[in-house]
Amino acid sequence: MLQYLFAGLALGAIYAIASVALVATYVSSGVFNFALGSMAFTVARFYYFLNTESGWPILPSAVVSLGLFAPALGAVLYWLLFRHLRLRSPLIKVVATIGLSVALPPAVELVFGKLTNVTAPGLAPVPLKVFHPFGAAVNMDQIMTYLGLVVVLVLGIAVLQYTDLGLKVRALVDSEALTSLSGVNPTRVSLGVWAVSTVLTGLAGILLAPTAGLSVEGMTYLMAAAFAAVVAARLNGLATAVAVALAMGVVTTVIQRYLDPESALSAQIVPSIPFAFMLLALLYHAWRRRAGEPPAGGALDRAIRVAGGATGGPAPARRGLADPTLIASGVALLSVAALPLVLPEYWAGLTATGLALAIALLSYTLVTGEGGMIWLCQITFAGMGAVLSAELATYHGWPPLLAVFVGALLIVVVGAVIGLLTIRLGDLYVALVTLTFGLLVQTLLFTRDRFYNFGQGTAMPRPGFAEDTRVFSYLTLGTFLLLALLIVNLRRSTAGMAMRAVRWSEDGARTLGLSVVQMKLLVSALATYTAAVGGGFLAMNSQSSLPDSYNVFSGLVWLAVLVTVGSRSLMAALVAGLSFHLFPGVFQTYLPTGWAEVPVLLFGLGAVMVAKDPDGILAVHARQLRGLLARRGGGLPQPSGRPAQAALASGSPDSAVHQLTGGDR
Amino acid sequence: MSESEERMDCEAREGGAAPLLSVADLQVRYGPAQALFDVSFELAADTTLAVLGANGAGKSTLARALSGLVPPSGGRIRFDGRDITAKAPDVIRRAGLVHLPEGRGVFPALTVQENLRMGLAVDRADRKAALERAFSIFPVLAQRHRQRAGTLSGGEQQMLSLARALMVSPRLVIADELSLGLAPRLVDVVFENLQRAREAGVSVIMIEQFAHRALGFADRCLILQRGVVAWSGPAEAAGDELLHRYLGEGTAA
Amino acid sequence: MNAVSTSPVPAPPARLEAVGVTVRFGGLVALNKVDLRIPPGSMVGLVGPNGAGKSTLFAVLSGLLRPNEGRVLMGGGDVTRATPQARARRGLSRTFQRPELFSGLTVREHLVLGDRVRHSGDRIWRDLLTGGGFRRPSKEEDERVDRLLEALHLGGLQHREAAGLSLGAGRLVEVARALAVEPEVLLLDEPSSGLDMRETEELAATLRRVVEERGLSLLLVEHDVDLVLGMCDTVNVLDFGAMIRSGTPEEIRSDPAVRAAYLGEEPAPRDAEAKRDEEDA
Ligand SMILES: Nc1ncnc2c1ncn2[C@@H]1O[C@H](COP(=O)(O)OP(=O)(O)OP(=O)(O)O)[C@@H](O)[C@H]1O
Ligand SMILES: [Mg+2]
DSSP: OOOHHHHHHHHHHHHHHHHHHHHHHHHOOOOOOOHHHHHHHHHHHHHIIIISSSSOOOOOOOOOOOOIHHOOOOHHHHHHHIIHHHSSSSOOOOOHHHHHHHHHHHHHHHHHHHOOOOOOOOOOOSSEEEGGGGGOEEEEHHHHHHHHHHHHHHHHHHHHHSSHHHHHHHHHHHHHHHHHHHTOOOOHHHHHHHHHHHHHHHHHHHHHHHHSSSSSHHHHHHHHHHHHHHEEETTTTTTHHHHHHHHHHHHHHHHHHHHOTHHHHHHHHHHHHHHHHHHHHHHHHHHOOOOOOOOOOOHHHHTTTOOOOOOOOOOOOOOOOOOHHHHHHHHHHOOOOOOHSSSOOHHHHHHHHHHHHHHHHHHIIIIIIIIIIOOOEEEOOOOOOHHHHHHHHHHSSOOOHHHHHHHHHHHHHHHHHHHHHTTTTTTHHHHHHHHHHHHHIIIIIITSSSTTTTTOBBBBOOOOGOOOOOOOOOOOOOHHHHHHHHHHHHHSSHHHHHHHHHOOOHHHHHTTTOHHHHHHHHHHHHHHEEEEEEHHHHHHHTBBBGGGGOHHHHHHHHHHHHHHHHHSSSSHHHHHHHHHHHHHHHHHHHGGGGTTHHHHHHHHHHHHHTTTTOOOOOHHHHHHHHHHHHHHTTTOOSSSSSHHHHHHHHHHHHHHHHHHHHGOO | OOOOHHHHHHHHHOOOOOOOEEEEEEEEETEEEEEEEEEEEOOOOOOEEEEOOOOTTHHHHHHHHHHHOOOSSEEEETTTTEOTTOOOHHHHHHTEEEOOOSSSSSSSSSSSHHHHHHHHHOOOHHHHHHHHHHHOOOOHHHHHSSSSSGGGGGGHHHHHHHHHHHHHHSSSSESSSSTTTOOOHHHHHHHHHHHHHHHTEEEEEEEEEEEHHHHHHOOOEEEEEEEEEEEEGGGGGOOOOHHHHHHHHOOOO | OHHHHTOOSSSOSEEEEEEEEEEETTEEEEEEEEEEEEOTTEEEEEEEETTTSHHHHHHHHOOOOOOOOEEEEEEEEOOTOOOHHHHTTTEEOOOSSSSOOOTSSSSHHHHHHHHHHHHHHEEEEEEEHHHGGGOOOOOHHHHHHHHHHHTTGGGGTTTBBGGGGOOHHHHHHHHHHHHHHHOOEEEEEEETOOOOHHHHHHHHHHHHHHHHHHEEEEEEEEEHHHHHHHSSHHHHEEEETEEEEEHHHHHHHOOOOIIIIOOOOOOOOHHHHHHHHHHHH
């Protein structure tokens, strides 16, 4: 028993170090780092490169990895990415770090090569020395881990106790502008925090590698555990986070003692432990009504924000049919419609898949673009739609289309329940709850033998008239357009306006007589329905439910790609869906296999770029297009005079700024 | 204030004629919109300047440009013998210029006490005395020192913001709409304390909606209109007729 | 104070009434057994030092905060447990000390939304089913919104997103949005702070007009003493969470306790100016 306790404490200590890193960056910059696992992997991989592959002794390897490489990595990432995120909406923060987590591992593999053997040494010399205090075995790796945590805590407490650093860090997240007005250099503080936090992340990664393996998956699990600890600590309490992390480590190892390691049950339970912790903590906080978060950045920070390089003026209030963006959309739509006709079979197949995905992506456009809620489980709804419609069609003999459209209605109930449960939660908590929900469904439901069927899933026929890929493509495109039309209607109706109102100010909306519950339910229900229909079409496309393809982490990539293209535009969903499948197709067909990871890298980098251009690629191009046309159409290039006068005559100069920067949520 | 800065002080005073702040042809734009056009003025040490103007005239923008929050797109700013054009706000703050931003200049998630400590981040010497000074000006802050600033009432937040400037002795305070949301009696308290700071050698740039009150207090006056200096001169010379002409003209369409 | 709420003459039921409202935040008593009546068609002022509990009382009246003790009545009916939206539908509307605007909506959309809440009741999502997004708004609606925009001089800003408005413009939008639902009682929390002199005058004139035309009741929290005393029929003074006085503007202005707690001793220069204006009028 004692032995399990020692092992559990060691595991818990690693989680604790990672959660300290997570808290530090969240508290100082409001960024909840979804790339924690990838960053841990990167540093650990570098250590492995020095220590194992280049044969350096342990000490210099550790010093160089943790003393030079990790801080430099943190500083570079801060400079390239994190510093742009401070005033961004929670969605952009989440997406950009997801992008980083997607892009970093393939980049590391390109540089250091792919590892086939994931066993790696830790900070203790191999063979490991083993001690026997109180009759239980403790190895040197575990002792190094305890030491690591102790050093981190002692140093951390000393710094927080005897300097103003902790205060400055917390001040920074409240308002960067005000912090600098107080005479504190915000860049220096944030840079320092990111450097230190990357060192901690790397330390956790190196310590974890011997037991969990030097792989992104192993580190992802570390990240999940750190998330759970930090959520339990309501995102800011270091002491609680450390305590919960230790408890989680102990529970994990002790439970393993009672489980048959060969059974399927333990394969499901052990990875679910952090999520169970997270769920409990979230329920507890929600029940105590303490799970809100203040918006990042004070009013002052928003007031002084200047539009970055935007060329066009404010969007025109009412658009005619001659609006260039509308024309562009029309042209794009026509070319998409032509694709199935002109492309050969293989590419037409990819197009059909892309179109089906586009339907599912529309659900993000609804829930996130319109409703402003960060749901990370849309892919799970799509998976549920796929599984359920396949069940209905194959085992109950429903016509496939009926199964898809009616089956989706049943999934709506699940979405509505989640909508209700998360109504009072802050953005980030909503993201984490939905992520957890997705992971639980994935491990507990999709893997049931009945649905899983060795990864094949249940068969799902296409409708009789659309057996042919081309016809099916048009059926899918038609469905996409129908749903898109519904969304446009929603967006322009009173309900859509009310939905946006609720998103911006709940108090304002409630005292105006709008029901927050009604509006959030409406948007969750519609989004869930769309996702489930999208899943049904994906299943019809591949003629089987394929539950494996609805992995929550793939869903993060879906979201990242969509936001990269544009989270609010309907065309963006189409473009994102198609490029998600066509793009890797190009790489697979025309480039050497070594490049297979490159599309993933590019998707990740694209998402990282939203930190700078939160409206997405389409919006940027549309702006440029409008600017170009305005110039060519004889209109003056519009630098100074006119808009300035208009802004000044009718309010503060700030207003003009916000016109240009307001689209970031 | 650090030693080297103190030395700079002396030099500036010995120099005599050099103004504490001089602004030449200052221009500020937010993206494509220009908010200030060629604003120029000087402020001698130990003087108080009232900046007046209708909503949207660019008063807050002027304050932000001086304190480095928004970069000027043209012109020069010299403060205390140094060029501070386009310097970072923390550098300018350390040079002795304190900007109290409009609205709630507080860190909402920090407690009252922590907010005050942030106000002392640069002036390390004698923190205790400074804190006591803050509490004696606004006793309510002492009672609430552990409350989160975000849950203070609107006026209490305003007091906190002000206390952060009044408890240190900077060279220049830029006070943007200080009396906003303060009860009349507290407005009196605020002016009394500004007066006291002024007697201690602090210069003040005051941006105010209550024109008469500000003019009664200030030595000089600057009226902004749509980003341009419409009038400037001694405060006594800013008569009713003038105020009516420039301030009466609001944002009304 | 008690004289007001237990007056022997049976008064008509107040539009909005607080009875013995107490609110505690931890150990702090923010409101202590506060009574307040807003009769139909009247303008009631509420003044008091910073932190006296005015905004807290607003939160209780509008349903955002449930009081620890006491009741809130609308037209004689108990609404203490009613949600903010239920109260809004019974004709209560308010603005906030720090404007709660819908940043992504244009100024005009704020008013349109208010108008539709008023004219389609709790079925505002109905037009979703009827394809409302593709139809033009009705002519009457356009007119009502235009009139309101004009009354508050917001015409020039109507297509601007609320996110970028200055504090002053934001306040006017909030007032306009509150008026768009055609309320019976309107609660305004420091509407004039952040407005310049001209804007304040215009706002006061507009409010006077709506009260006259629509028989609206108004509760006004303000630190602009001249504005409150000049506009209101009765003024209540709150200090440390307790209602210390309630009376006509003249009584309040000359009350020594109020002077000590709130107004301060020296009459501000602006006082004199305001008096001059009154004489002129
Ligand atoms: N959530 C809260 N937690 C703790 N104290 C609070 C909270 N909200 C308000 N208070 C306190 O309650 C008191 C009353 O606040 P309130 O906002 O009602 O004052 P006010 O009269 O509106 O003042 P002002 O004129 O400055 O806006 C204040 O002392 C404030 O600090
Ligand atoms: Mg208040």
